[in-house]
Amino acid sequence: MFLDFFGLREQPFGVTPDPRYLYLGPAHREALASLYYGIEANRGFLSLIARPGMGKTTLLFHLLAKFDHTARTAFLFQTQCSSREFMRFLLAEIGIESESQDFVKMHEQFNRCLVQEARAGKRFIVVIDEAQNLDASVLETVRLLSDFETPQAKLLQIILVGQPGLADKLATPALVQLRQRITSVSGLSPLTREETCRFMDHRLQVAGHKGARLFSPEAQELIAQVSEGIPRQINNYCFHALSLACAMRKKIVDAAMVREVTHDLDIHRFVSEVGSSAHRHAGLNGNGNGNGNGNGIGDPFHPVEELPGVVGEYVSSAPVADNAAK
Known part of the structure; x- marks a missing residue:
């Protein structure tokens, strides 16, 4: 390891989403502000969409730390699942072991937990990462979770997080009800x-x-x-x-x-002749942005446009572009 050689206490360029290392450039700062205010205002559904590697998870860990003492939180990564499996993952994440496989009973268990937290004066925040992998049927299940509410407030705040393929799914006519419920869409730019x-x-x-x-x-x-x-x-x-x-x-x-x-x-040094030809073909005959994979995600050497963030100001303890460097 080079830590001693360079006089470092720990690895500065690690692969884990440690919020201490979060650097807030303008786009990240704007996205954080939008999500923070969306939760504070009990807006229900929020979304963060960006290409891979942009720091979405690190930003979200930093965001959830802001609500450590005022909210119950769940962070879901398992998104290649059925609706029943999704509910089981959600209950397990909040410490509820469901003995029943019955979907309705799992819904009732979750609802009781929401009501309990609301009576204690706490918000309930669910972050669903890699949401572009969710089937339309599971996204519909997620939409139905937003029906947990009182006449005065939403009992649940849901943040859908994913790559540009999530925007593709949300734009389909089949998910118009979910799309209409999303009150904020933020993006991250390089x-x-x-x-x-x-x-x-x-x-x-x-x-x-x-x-x-x-x-x-x-x-x-x-x-x-x-x-x-x-x-x-x-x-x-x-x-x-x-x-x-x-x-x-x-x-x-x-x-x-x-x-x-x-x-x-450079991985391209090891690409076979067949793979190289297929890569070039996909770039020429893809979805119009040169990456050819149909979901708006390019390889590391072929960037695509990002969704714009929602304007907001948020004073954070994390460094920003004006006064710190990361």
């Missing part, structure tokens, strides 16, 4: 070159770095370019660049090291 540099610096600071810069300006510029501003890819390039610098006993990562790492991580 970091700019300047934001990428701040993102890197912030993560190093959180990890305990002090002193001279570990990345040359040219190295940071190149990482911003090859990562296309996607946080997960920035972390990956930075991790491998620091590992290479440590192996070479160099205290500063330069552009040559980043170029070597970029070459080493």
Whole structure:
């Protein structure tokens, strides 16, 4: 490990969604504000849609921490399931072991829990990650959960989170009732070159770095370019660049090291001739954005447009683009 070599307390470019490392550029800050105010206003259904690797889960963990003492929360990842399985996962997430397989009885159990939390003065927040994987029938089950309410307020706040394929599903006529209930749709856009540099610096600071810069300006510029501003890819390039610098006993990562790492991580070096031909064909005959997969998600080297966020202001303890770097 390079931690001792660079004077770091912990891994600055890890793969877990640690909220301490959240960097709020303008798009992330706006999305966080929209979700926060949506929950505060008891708006019911909210949505966050962005391409893979944009930091959706990290942002949501940070958001839920804001409601630690005022809400009961459930975070669901298992989205390739039936409606019955979905309800079982939901009950298990909130600590209720359902002995019954009966769908109606599971609904009743969940409703009792909602009422109990409401009487205690707490909100109930359910986050459904990777929601683009949910079948239309399960999304209809999710919609029906929003019927749990009193004349004065919604008993349940639901955040649907997913990749652009979720927007494709929600736009279908079959899900018009669910779509009409979604009161806020937020998106995340890639970091700019300047934001990428701040993102890197912030993560190093959180990890305990002090002193001279570990990345040359040219190295940071190149990482911003090859990562296309996607946080997960920035972390990956930075991790491998620091590992290479440590192996070479160099205290500063330069552009040559980043170029070597970029070459080493290029999966296209190993694509077969058949796979390469299919990839080119999909790019030419796909859904009009060059990625050819029909769900609005490109590979790491072919970005697509993001949904715009909803305007909002939110003062957070996490660093923002104006005063911190990550």
